[in-house]
Amino acid sequence: DIQMTQSPASLSASLGETVTIECRASEDIYSNLAWYQQKPGNSPQLLIYDANSLADGVPSRFSGSGSGTQYSLKINSLQSEDVASYFCQQYNNYPWTFGGGTKLELK
Amino acid sequence: QVQLKETGPGLVQPTQTLSITCTVSGFSLTSYYMQWVRQTPGKGLEWMGFIRSGGSTEYNSEFKSRLSISRDTSKNQVFLKMNSLKTEDTGVYYCARDPLMGFFDYWGQGVMVTVSS
Numbered sequence: 001d002i003q004m005t006q007s008p009a010s011l012s013a014s015l016g017e018t019v020t021i022e023c024r025a026s027e028d029i030y031s032n033l034a035w036y037q038q039k040p041g042n043s044p045q046l047l048i049y050d051a052n053s054l055a056d057g058v059p060s061r062f063s064g065s066g067s068g069t070q071y072s073l074k075i076n077s078l079q080s081e082d083v084a085s086y087f088c089q090q091y092n093n094y095p096w097t098f099g100g101g102t103k104l105e106l107k
Numbered sequence: 108q109v110q111l112k113e114t115g116p117g118l119v120q121p122t123q124t125l126s127i128t129c130t131v132s133g134f135s136l137t138s139y140y141m142q143w144v145r146q147t148p149g150k151g152l153e154w155m156g157f158i159r160s161g162g163s164t165e166y167n168s169e170f171k172s173r174l175s176i177s178r179d180t181s182k183n184q185v186f187l188k189m190n191s192l193k194t195e196d197t198g199v200y201y202c203a204r205d206p207l208m209g210f211f212d213y214w215g216q217g218v219m220v221t222v223s224s
Contacts, residue, residue: 049210049212087151095168098152098153101152
């Protein structure tokens with residue numbers, strides 16, 4: 001199975017700040033990577049797919065990048081509604097696997 | 108608009124079988140894959156398996172021996188059945204839509220399942 005390692009596990013940032021979350025795969029996943037946002041008590045919501053494509057309705061302050069085994073999610077100009085947990089997911093090889101998550105809080 | 112809703116028992120006894128129904132609206136099950144994902148305290152988000160638009164299935168080997176996914180397209184419903192439940196199976200179970208790509212563009216609200224005697 002492909003292991004997905006996210007860092008950091010938790011993050012505290014100020015409003016307006018730029019935040020970056022990393023995801024490392026245990027082998028090349030050829031950009032078959034998605035990012036999800038999960039607010040407390042809610043189901044995950046798709047933010048990014050194919051490593052850098054923005055899902056419908058997602059604000060442009062979210063962006064994804066990376067290739068091979070290293071990927072990142074960037075949030076520009078952090079807003080209060082961005083407080084959530086963020087997960088990466090690879091869909092290059094079965095079984096699809098998720099990262100352990102990054103909990104983003106406001107400083 | 109696209110909607111997915113899971114229904115199932117809140118409490119299941121160990122060794123028993125879990126049955127969850129996902130009822131969808133706003134799209135056709137014959138045009139999308141339907142995925143099942145669970146979120147447990149011990150392992151976080153885990154992909155369980157899916158049913159393709161054509162009706163074939165794919166399972167995570169972690170669950171393969173005890174998991175079954177099926178559907179009734181006439182009722183716009185997808186079904187998850189998992190037997191031999193253990194306390195570690197306690198968690199939230201989600202159905203999600205997959206646009207034939209491997210990622211999940213719409214999720215249900217989830218159903219909390221507690222495995223306990």
